[in-house]
Structure formats: C-alpha cells, structure tokens
Amino acid sequence: MSVVALSRTVEPLLSVQHLTIGIPSSGGGHATLVRDVSFEVGPGVRYGLVGESGSGKSMTLKAIAGLLPRGVEVLEGEIHFDGDDVLTMSPHERRRIMGPRMAMIFQEPMTALNPTTRVGKQIAEGPRRHLGLSKADAQELAVDMIRRTGIPDPARRARAYPHELSGGLRQRIMIAMALSCKPALVLCDEPTTALDVTVQDQVLRLLAQLCDDMGSALTFVTHDLAVVSQTCSRLSVMYAGRIMEEGNVREVYEAPQHPYTEALFQSAPDFDDPGRRLAPIPGLPPSLTDPPPGCPFAPRCQYAIESCSTGSKPLVEVRHRHLSACDLADQIFGGTR
Amino acid sequence: MSAAEQPAAVLEVREVTKRYGHGRRDTLRALDGVDLTLHRGEILALVGESGSGKSTLAKILAGSTSQTSGQVLCDGVEITARRHSTARRRIQMVFQDPYSSLNPRMTVRSALSEVLRVHRVVPREQIAEELSRLMSLVGLDDSALDAYPSQFSGGQRQRIAIARALAVRPDILIADEPVSALDVSVQATILDLFESLRSELGLSVLFIAHNLAVVQHLADRIAVMYLGRIAEVAQTDTLFASPEHPYTQALIASVPRMRPRDLEQPPALDGEPPSPIHLPTGCRFNPRCAYAQPTCLIDEPALERVAEGHSVACWFAGQLQQAPTKQSEEFA
Numbered sequence: 001m002s003v004v005a006l007s008r009t010v011e012p013l014l015s016v017q018h019l020t021i022g023i024p025s026s027g028g029g030h031a032t033l034v035r036d037v038s039f040e041v042g043p044g045v046r047y048g049l050v051g052e053s054g055s056g057k058s059m060t061l062k063a064i065a066g067l068l069p070r071g072v073e074v075l076e077g078e079i080h081f082d083g084d085d086v087l088t089m090s091p092h093e094r095r096r097i098m099g100p101r102m103a104m105i106f107q108e109p110m111t112a113l114n115p116t117t118r119v120g121k122q123i124a125e126g127p128r129r130h131l132g133l134s135k136a137d138a139q140e141l142a143v144d145m146i147r148r149t150g151i152p153d154p155a156r157r158a159r160a161y162p163h164e165l166s167g168g169l170r171q172r173i174m175i176a177m178a179l180s181c182k183p184a185l186v187l188c189d190e191p192t193t194a195l196d197v198t199v200q201d202q203v204l205r206l207l208a209q210l211c212d213d214m215g216s217a218l219t220f221v222t223h224d225l226a227v228v229s230q231t232c233s234r235l236s237v238m239y240a241g242r243i244m245e246e247g248n249v250r251e252v253y254e255a256p257q258h259p260y261t262e263a264l265f266q267s268a269p270d271f272d273d274p275g276r277r278l279a280p281i282p283g284l285p286p287s288l289t290d291p292p293p294g295c296p297f298a299p300r301c302q303y304a305i306e307s308c309s310t311g312s313k314p315l316v317e318v319r320h321r322h323l324s325a326c327d328l329a330d331q332i333f334g335g336t337r
Numbered sequence: 338m339s340a341a342e343q344p345a346a347v348l349e350v351r352e353v354t355k356r357y358g359h360g361r362r363d364t365l366r367a368l369d370g371v372d373l374t375l376h377r378g379e380i381l382a383l384v385g386e387s388g389s390g391k392s393t394l395a396k397i398l399a400g401s402t403s404q405t406s407g408q409v410l411c412d413g414v415e416i417t418a419r420r421h422s423t424a425r426r427r428i429q430m431v432f433q434d435p436y437s438s439l440n441p442r443m444t445v446r447s448a449l450s451e452v453l454r455v456h457r458v459v460p461r462e463q464i465a466e467e468l469s470r471l472m473s474l475v476g477l478d479d480s481a482l483d484a485y486p487s488q489f490s491g492g493q494r495q496r497i498a499i500a501r502a503l504a505v506r507p508d509i510l511i512a513d514e515p516v517s518a519l520d521v522s523v524q525a526t527i528l529d530l531f532e533s534l535r536s537e538l539g540l541s542v543l544f545i546a547h548n549l550a551v552v553q554h555l556a557d558r559i560a561v562m563y564l565g566r567i568a569e570v571a572q573t574d575t576l577f578a579s580p581e582h583p584y585t586q587a588l589i590a591s592v593p594r595m596r597p598r599d600l601e602q603p604p605a606l607d608g609e610p611p612s613p614i615h616l617p618t619g620c621r622f623n624p625r626c627a628y629a630q631p632t633c634l635i636d637e638p639a640l641e642r643v644a645e646g647h648s649v650a651c652w653f654a655g656q657l658q659q660a661p662t663k664q665s666e667e668f669a
C-alpha cells in the first residue's frame with residue numbers, strides 16, 4: 001500500500017497524455033487507430049497494456065519508441081519520458097535515448113537481430129557506444145549479460161549467430177541486449193507469444209527478475225490476460241483504440257469496473273476454474289474509420305442503455321486508483337467512489 | 338468409463354514413425370513410435386511443444402502424407418495415404434488458418450456447392466437445402482453463402498472452413514490448432530461449436546492445441562506429446578489432478594495463471610527440447626528431467642498403463658512425488 005501511495009508523488013518515468021494516432025488521408029475517411037490514450041508508468045513499475053488484436057496496443061508502444069510505420073502519425077497528445085518530450089525530439093536525440101534509457105523487445109527477435117553478426121558482439125554494441133566501454137570490457141559485459149539470462153556456457157554462446165539459436169535462446173539474447181545498458185524503461189510487444197509454454201514461463205520470470213535487478217520499468221503489451229497477470233502490477237485494458245479500464249492487476253482481475261473487461265474475462269478459459277462456462281462476446285469491434293458515437297463497446301454490451309451511444313466516455317476514477325470509461329460502472333459494479 | 342462399456346475405437350495409431358531427410362546422420366524423426374486411439378464420439382486433445390510432431394500426425398491421419406512405418410486403422414481396417422474415397426471423406430481436417438482451405442475468389446456458395454457436387458453428397462436438386470443445413474450447423478446465416486472469405490471476420494472464416502470440412506459428412510474431424518489464431522472472445526464460440534458438433538452429430542474429434550487452459554475446458558481425454566512420442570494420455574480430469582509424467586507436470590506448472598503467482602520461483606522446466614535430429618539416448622526427456630536416473634539415460638520407457646485409461650512413458654510413473662499443480666492456492 002505504501003508503495004502505491006508513494007508512486008503518486010514520484011514523477012512518472014513515462015507519461016502518455018491524450019495520445020491519438022491515425023492515418024491522415026486526403027480523401028476524408030481517415031482511420032483513428034488509437035484515441036485519447038493516457039497513462040503513466042512510474043520508475044521500476046511493470047505496466048501491462050492488454051487487449052484483443054487490433055485494439056491499438058502495438059501502435060501505442062511504437063509511438064513511445066518512435067517507431068510508427070510510415071503513414072501512421074501521432075495526431076494529438078503528448079508523450080514524456082523522464083521529463084523529455086519524446087514527440088518533438090530530433091532523430092539524433094532519439095538515438096541517444098533508444099538503447100541506454102529506453103529499450104524495446106519484439107515478439108520475433110529475428111526482426112531486431114543482425115543475422116550476420118555474432119550475438120555477443122551485438123549485445124556489446126550498446127554498452128560500447130552509450131556507456132563508453134572499451135571493446136574488451138563491452139565484450140565481457142555481453143558475456144555476463146548472457147550468463148544472467150540463464151544461458152549455459154555464455155562465452156561460447158556469445159560467438160553464435162542468431163540463426164544458430166532456438167527461439168527461446170534468441171529471445172533471451174534480445175533481453176540481454178535490451179537490458180545491457182540498464183535502461184530506465186523496457187518496452188515489450190508480445191515477447192513470449194511465439195514461445196512454447198514452458199519456455200514462455202522461463203522467459204517471463206527472467207524478464208521480471210532482470211528488470212528488478214536493473215531497476216528498469218516495463219511496459220508490456222500482450223493479448224494474454226494470464227501473461228499480464230503473471231508479469232505486471234498495473235494495467236490498462238484497451239478496446240478499439242481506447243483505454244476502457246485501468247487499475248492494479250489484482251483489483252482489475254478481482255473486481256473489473258468495465259463491462260468489456262468483465263466480458264473478456266468471462267470469455268477466457270481460466271486454468272484454475274475449468275468448469276466455468278465460457279461466454280463469447282457477441283458481435284465485432286467497431287470500424288476504426290467510422291466509429292460509433294459514445295462508448296465503442298456499447299453495440300456489444302449487455303448493460304448498454306441509450307445514453308451509452310452518445311457523448312464522450314472519459315476514463316474516470318471509480319475506486320481508489322481504479323479507472324473506468326463506463327458511465328454506468330457505479331451502478332453495474334457498485335464502485336465506491 | 339467402466340471396463341464393461343469399453344469405448345469403441347474409430348482411429349488407431351500403432352507404432353507410427355515419420356522420418357524426414359535422407360542422409361543416415363541427418364534423419365529427422367518427427368514421429369518416433371506413436372500409439373494413440375481416438376474413441377467414437379470423443380474430443381481427444383493432442384498437446385505438446387512446437388516441433389513435437391502434432392501436425393505431422395494430423396497429416397498422416399488425414400491422408401495428406403504417409404508414415405515411414407507403423408499403421409493407422411479406421412474402424413479396425415488399415416488405411417494409408419492412398420486411401421479409398423469413402424475413407425478420405427470420413428476423415429476431414431480443419432486448420433489454424435482457415436484461408437488454407439478456402440478459395441479467396443469463390444463465394445461460400447460456389448465453393449461448398451462444388452464440394453457437394455464433386456463428392457455427390459446429395460442429388461443436385463437438394464444442394465440449396467444442404468447448403469442451408471451446413472450454414473446452420475456452423476451457426477451462420479444463409480446470407481453468408483453469397484460472401485467471399487475475405488468479407489468475414491477470423492471466427493466466421495473458421496466456421497466456413499468447418500462447414501467445408503463437414504460438407505462431405507465426415508465422422509472424424511482432425512483440427513490442427515483451430516483456435517490458436519483467434520481472439521479469446523471469439524475462441525469461445527468456436528470451442529462451443531466443436532462441442533456441439535460432437536454432441537449433435539456424434540463426431541469424433543482430434544483437437545490439436547498448445548493452450549492447456551483451452552483443452553482442459555474442451556477435451557474428454559488429453560494426449561501429451563514430446564519429441565515425436567506420446568508421453569502421457571489420460572482423461573482430462575485425471576491428467577490435471579494427477580499428472581504422472583515429469584514433462585506433463587512441468588507443462589501444467591508452466592501455464593500462466595489469471596491469479597498472480599511468485600515470479601521469484603525458478604521455472605518448472607529448464608532448457609528447450611533438443612533437436613529431433615539428435616535425439617538423446619534413453620528417455621528423450623532425460624536432459625530436462627529433474628528425476629532422471631541412470632536407467633533413464635540408457636533405455637527408453639514405453640507408454641505403459643498405470644491405471645484404467647491412463648498411460649505414461651516414464652520409468653518412474655506412479656512413484657514420483659507430485660509437483661504442485663495448483664500454485665494459485667498459495668495466494669488464496
């Protein structure tokens with residue numbers, strides 16, 4: 001409890017305010033992929049962004065990392081990292097923080113690893129450039145990082161090329177590379193989705209442990225409710241480009257405050273509650289080019305009333321540090337504001 | 338199931354092996370002596386890490402590739418990849434990616450009508466009626482018949498792929514990761530569909546998946562595969578309540594849970610499966626097994642019955658201290 005109270009007074013490490021991301025098009029019908037998203041991540045906090053495919057998780061993360069695809073732009077909002085305005089940074093300033101202060105881990109490490117360079121050398125590149133280590137010291141650090149990821153025989157593995165490693169080992173190498181300069185923030189996009197369940201378990205534990213050791217905060221994107229529960233302490237649930245609910249993981253799982261979150265849990269098989277009937281969510285997410293007015297979940301929501309389909313639905317605090325974008329949250333879930 | 342009412346086997350896999358590659362040293366043993374029985378009217382799940390041979394077995398059962406050795410029996414009669422058209426019709430496949438069985442340039446109506454005509458499933462004049470029947474079986478509206486595959490969502494497209502498989506009136510469905518690409522809110526509807534096909538049409542289903550929470554929910558029995566062999570097979574409840582194989586125990590302990598657990602604990606299992614080109618001698622799980630004894634490094638354990646309907650391929654089945662399977666209780 002004291003940690004939670006404290007973190008409000010500490011400056012957030014990452015602050016995303018009213019972020020809106022879209023594809024501007026001269027022809028009128030422009031698509032809004034992420035709409036008015038705001039959240040903060042404190043130093044050392046592991047924060048999850050969870051939602052189904054297309055909900056805008058990856059775009060949000062890419063905007064933070066400055067890696068939005070061509071044609072996709074931040075239309076509104078601000079992103080501050082460690083007090084600096086990320087969106088107005090020059091490419092040069094960005095390169096100075098990407099790596100040493102902020103690092104990214106992707107689902108498929110092959111997209112980030114250079115196939116023709118030995119993995120040890122790739123890990124050493126960051127510390128050489130950003131920490132000013134000598135070649136030998138950087139190489140030593142690289143081997144030490146590989147050792148810390150639990151890979152046996154790290155000195156030999158440092159000489160391997162990426163294709164010589166299994167998917168699980170490559171993801172460990174990615175983690176070693178991302179954490180080699182002790183970044184304040186690690187961004188992960190579905191880092192274990194391509195891995196088998198026993199390897200996923202290893203990698204999640206490793207990631208959590210290394211981030212704790214290095215004091216790094218984590219912003220973790222995943223579609224998997226259980227993975228987020230295992231890894232993060234706080235999360236946002238995204239739907240159709242918006243945050244529907246934000247809170248501490250335990251509280252959101254025990255007492256969701258948005259009908260979408262509740263429906264998502266009811267549709268997912270829970271390993272510890274196998275007898276429960278799964279309730280699919282009828283219908284489909286709304287179009288991003290022509291979203292319905294009001295709450296984007298209203299057309300599929302079992303509680304929806306007329307007023308749900310009008311006006312804007314801001315994220316408001318319905319319990320202590322627990323926010324919901326549903327007007328009816330108090331009535332439905334008996335929130336104690 | 339009591340011994341008196343032994344369930345009938347519709348598909349039996351006996352000692353099936355599948356090798357890829359030619360050179361003697363580079364042979365990849367995708368399947369290395371698989372024994373498995375699918376009972377009539379059941380949903381049998383096949384789980385295991387990627388590369389364990391699940392899809393290879395599915396392809397052999399569906400007749401799209403042939404085994405290197407061993408037998409597949411359908412209702413007691415041996416079938417091969419070059420099977421009679423009635424055997425081919427009886428066993429149909431559903432894939433993870435529904436596009437792989439749907440022609441993007443054909444409407445659902447023309448694609449399904451073609452299947453019905455080619456296989457002479459119903460007389461020409463009954464085709465329209467049969468199309469409606471198929472749509473209602475998979476929970477789609479007749480209006481879906483006039484759309485193209487690209488016009489559907491992922492879940493609807495999987496329904497159409499299932500309708501296509503059902504068009505030839507199979508009694509066995511081999512489903513290879515049919516819900517793995519779907520969002521969880523949609524996945525539930527497809528799981529319901531499999532359940533209703535089993536209960537309403539009496540289909541026997543081999544359901545391949547890697548998500549244990551999904552198969553725990555759906556399957557009657559579960560077979561766990563490791564590196565080309567069955568490690569354990571049991572009724573679903575038994576498998577989760579008292580897993581006997583160390584690999585099954587580790588698999589269960591690795592499932593991410595909705596309730597938070599302690600990440601400081603070491604993972605249930607270290608390492609990754611070795612390559613099926615260089616299999617270890619003895620038990621193929623021994624390099625990762627916490628219980629391995631000298632015997633395990635020399636001799637391979639066979640899949641042996643430990644109780645009614647429960648078989649395990651481990652020298653120490655029944656003698657191992659059981660790993661905690663419900664870690665969340667610590668937090669209760």
Ligand SMILES: Nc1ncnc2c1ncn2[C@@H]1O[C@H](COP(=O)(O)OP(=O)(O)O)[C@@H](O)[C@H]1O
Pocket residue numbers: 023033051052053054055056057058059060069071072288
């Ligand atoms: N390169 C791109 N150009 C245009 N739209 C894209 C691109 N990538 C993704 N989108 C769209 O943006 C929306 C949000 O995508 P994304 O952030 O990747 O979702 P998530 O990661 O939650 O699955 C989706 O509707 C997707 O189709």
Ligand SMILES: Nc1ncnc2c1ncn2[C@@H]1O[C@H](COP(=O)(O)OP(=O)(O)O)[C@@H](O)[C@H]1O
Pocket residue numbers: 357358365366367385386387388389390391392393394613
């Ligand atoms: N056509 C092929 N040629 C060579 N090797 C193959 C082929 N198909 C599968 N394999 C290999 O056989 C093993 C089992 O593969 P697969 O049956 O696809 O496993 P799973 O479906 O359990 O992931 C893997 O090592 C895979 O690389």
Ligand code: SF4
Pocket residue numbers: 582583584620621622623626627628629630633638650651652653654
């Ligand atoms: S046979 Fe030996 S090595 Fe194999 S699973 Fe059993 S105890 Fe482990």
Ligand SMILES: [Mg+2]
Pocket residue numbers: 057058059
């Ligand atoms: Mg994504």
Ligand SMILES: [Mg+2]
Pocket residue numbers: 391392393
């Ligand atoms: Mg497969």
